[in-house]
Amino acid sequence: MNSHFEAFKTRAEAVSAEVHRFTGKEEALAFILAFLKEAGVSDAPECGAVWSAGPFLEGARSEELRAKVPGLTFEVTREGSAAAKVGISQMDWAIAGTGTLVQDATGVEKRLVSTLPPIHVALIGADRILEDMGGVLERLRPDQLNYISFITGPSRTADIERVLTIGVHGPGRLIIVVVDAFEEVTA
Amino acid sequence: MHVENEVIFRDAAAKALLDPQLRANFRRAMDGLISKRLAQFPDPRDLQDLRDLSTAIRSRSLLNLPELLEQFEAKATENGIQVHWAETCEEANELILGILRSKGARTLVKGKSMVSEEMHLNDFLERHGIEALESDLGEYIIQLDGETPSHIIMPAIHKNKDQIARQFSQKIKDAKYTEDVDELTAMARKVLRQKFLEADAGLSGVNFAVAETGTLCLVENEGNGRMSTHVPPLHIAVMGLEKVVARLEEVAPLYAILTRSATGQAVSTYFNLITAPRGAGEMDGPQEVHLVILDNGRSRIYADPQLRATLRCIRCGACMNHCPVYTRVGGHAYEAVYPGPIGKILTPQMEGVGVRHDLIHGSSLCGACAEVCPVEIPIPEILVRLRREATHEDAGSNVAGKGTGRTAIEDWTWRIWALVLKRPALYRVAIWFATRFGKALPAGAPLIRNWTRSRTKPVPAHRSLQERMRAEGGRHD
Numbered sequence: 045m046n047s048h049f050e051a052f053k054t055r056a057e058a059v060s061a062e063v064h065r066f067t068g069k070e071e072a073l074a075f076i077l078a079f080l081k082e083a084g085v086s087d088a089p090e091c092g093a094v095w096s097a098g099p100f101l102e103g104a105r106s107e108e109l110r111a112k113v114p115g116l117t118f119e120v121t122r123e124g125s126a127a128a129k130v131g132i133s134q135m136d137w138a139i140a141g142t143g144t145l146v147q148d149a150t151g152v153e154k155r156l157v158s159t160l161p162p163i164h165v166a167l168i169g170a171d172r173i174l175e176d177m178g179g180v181l182e183r184l185r186p187d188q189l190n191y192i193s194f195i196t197g198p199s200r201t202a203d204i205e206r207v208l209t210i211g212v213h214g215p216g217r218l219i220i221v222v223v224d225a226f227e228e229v230t231a
Numbered sequence: 232m233h234v235e236n237e238v239i240f241r242d243a244a245a246k247a248l249l250d251p252q253l254r255a256n257f258r259r260a261m262d263g264l265i266s267k268r269l270a271q272f273p274d275p276r277d278l279q280d281l282r283d284l285s286t287a288i289r290s291r292s293l294l295n296l297p298e299l300l301e302q303f304e305a306k307a308t309e310n311g312i313q314v315h316w317a318e319t320c321e322e323a324n325e326l327i328l329g330i331l332r333s334k335g336a337r338t339l340v341k342g343k344s345m346v347s348e349e350m351h352l353n354d355f356l357e358r359h360g361i362e363a364l365e366s367d368l369g370e371y372i373i374q375l376d377g378e379t380p381s382h383i384i385m386p387a388i389h390k391n392k393d394q395i396a397r398q399f400s401q402k403i404k405d406a407k408y409t410e411d412v413d414e415l416t417a418m419a420r421k422v423l424r425q426k427f428l429e430a431d432a433g434l435s436g437v438n439f440a441v442a443e444t445g446t447l448c449l450v451e452n453e454g455n456g457r458m459s460t461h462v463p464p465l466h467i468a469v470m471g472l473e474k475v476v477a478r479l480e481e482v483a484p485l486y487a488i489l490t491r492s493a494t495g496q497a498v499s500t501y502f503n504l505i506t507a508p509r510g511a512g513e514m515d516g517p518q519e520v521h522l523v524i525l526d527n528g529r530s531r532i533y534a535d536p537q538l539r540a541t542l543r544c545i546r547c548g549a550c551m552n553h554c555p556v557y558t559r560v561g562g563h564a565y566e567a568v569y570p571g572p573i574g575k576i577l578t579p580q581m582e583g584v585g586v587r588h589d590l591i592h593g594s595s596l597c598g599a600c601a602e603v604c605p606v607e608i609p610i611p612e613i614l615v616r617l618r619r620e621a622t623h624e625d626a627g628s629n630v631a632g633k634g635t636g637r638t639a640i641e642d643w644t645w646r647i648w649a650l651v652l653k654r655p656a657l658y659r660v661a662i663w664f665a666t667r668f669g670k671a672l673p674a675g676a677p678l679i680r681n682w683t684r685s686r687t688k689p690v691p692a693h694r695s696l697q698e699r700m701r702a703e704g705g706r707h708d
């Protein structure tokens with residue numbers, strides 16, 4: 045049980061992210077599959093889903109997933125991401141104080157799936173939630189990581205009359221899937 | 232040297248005051264920003280602690296600026312970022328053009344960057360046959376109309392949604408007229424998304440550069456900053472040379488106070504740390520990352536211990552939002568890249584205190600800017616200093632255009648004043664005339680009207696103090 049989860053959830057929801065928590069990998073996977081169905085992911089044009097592979101997927105039968113969801117691919121390209129409806133990626137840290145997700149996005153595919161599709165599903169282990177940004181910066185080694193993303197809620201702007209508008213250039217929906225028993229998955 | 236006293240700001244401000252729509256647009260937006268900022272700082276002691284820390288970090292960074300820049304360049308180069316130095320805006324523009332040409336790039340998509348505004352990069356590139364498209368929603372809106380930003384954080388805040396609706400329906404192909412902000416945003420998204428995928432290069436600004444790791448930090452909400460830095464195959468970043476800090480941990484407080492002061496957000500949606508171009512074997516992401524570091528007068532500002540504080544600025548815009556002048560006349564009246572209080576001290580130092588004399592006087596010195604500035608820049612004190620610099624040619628001063636803000640009339644007024652004060656007989660005659668006929672001078676007379684334009688005419692006493700002393704004798708009652 046991570047004591048920071050509740051604070052994280054409150055903050056993330058305050059900036060329009062959707063937060064779901066599951067005890068294990070199977071439950072999380074079942075949720076994602078159901079979500080992709082509901083979102084209308086299929087092999088029709090502009091309806092695909094791109095998943096940038098991370099430790100979460102290891103042993104997660106990606107072949108089986110692909111068979112279950114037509115339109116889901118694990119080969120991420122720029123064009124594929126731009127045409128997809130949903131992007132899925134795994135995060136490395138989260139910050140309770142601000143509802144922020146942090147990702148080592150050295151692999152460009154992680155940036156693409158979290159930026160180009162209108163919906164981003166972000167996976168994170170409950171034990172990866174830290175209290176504040178300082179804690180994350182201490183653990184990061186940016187000189188060894190080409191690109192690090194801090195993401196707090198879906199893309200937004202207030203450039204027209206300061207009216208808050210969600211989903212300008214980046215995703216309009218950010219679905220955060222928190223998994224308690226994440227270590228077992230990555231082991 | 233004397234130049235004609237420039238009055239751009241005074242005249243433009245007077246015009247802006249007569250535009251009720253413009254005033255309403257600014258008033259509403261600034262009130263919103265002020266209250267959102269306040270909500271982020273419920274405890275004034277916490278705010279002061281964070282300001283102290285941020286000010287210390289920025290001051291210390293500036294103190295070691297030359298070393299930090301060297302360290303940063305070495306580290307960034309090691310990481311694979313190509314670092315270029317530009318002393319002037321022209322040099323910076325040429326550098327960017329050179330980089331684009333070397334890659335055969337014809338289209339550039341831009342994330343928000345005030346330094347690129349300072350360079351007038353878009354115009355320059357257009358003149359050389361390269362399309363430069365703004366992708367920040369606000370910047371996109373003003374670019375469609377060929378305007379400049381009226382606020383450093385919210386560039387299109389002078390427009391309301393009806394004006395934007397009309398503009399989009401006329402300028403975007405196949406666009407229908409709508410005043411729905413979501414629909415307007417979606418329209419811009421569609422146009423820009425296509426451009427992002429086609430662009431040969433992306434450009435971004437830099438909020439902080441970290442010396443120990445060679446990292447560029449980029450703060451944004453829309454996601455266009457992310458896209459500009461990893462969707463096109465080439466990324467060019469531009470920054471002023473003051474942006475560097477020593478260590479990564481110093482970024483956390485600066486970032487925290489930046490977003491809170493700017494838009495009243497605890498954090499921005501995106502915060503990107505960029506350290507290197509695409510890795511070996513990768514198919515996407517920028518093949519090359521270039522960074523152009525611009526001086527444009529900053530090292531001269533740096534050389535003066537008092538004026539150096541100008542370079543602490545983290546471009547949050549809070550001084551604008553709280554300025555009683557800015558909130559009434561808006562950003563365009565300044566006719567400068569950086570409007571508002573920070574612009575009033577930055578622009579004259581870059582362009583010369585004589586040339587932009589109008590800006591240093593366009594302030595009531597009320598102090599609201601210094602009170603909210605997250606890095607405690609003493610803007611009113613610097614304004615007073617620049618006012619002096621504009622009319623005095625102090626030998627030790629390094630200020631651009633020092634002494635050139637003095638007009639011939641001003642010069643002659645002081646000469647005559649000195650002449651009269653040095654001769655008691657002449658002084659008595661002058662005072663006799665002033666006390667007898669001063670009242671009769673019309674308020675609209677030349678010279679007098681410079682004062683009476685916005686003040687009542689002073690009425691001299693009908694006897695001078697000397698005369699009364701002579702007549703009544705010294706009394707102690």
Ligand code: SF4
Binds near residue numbers: 608
């Ligand atoms: S001068 Fe201070 S308040 Fe104004 S933009 Fe710079 S940091 Fe913000």
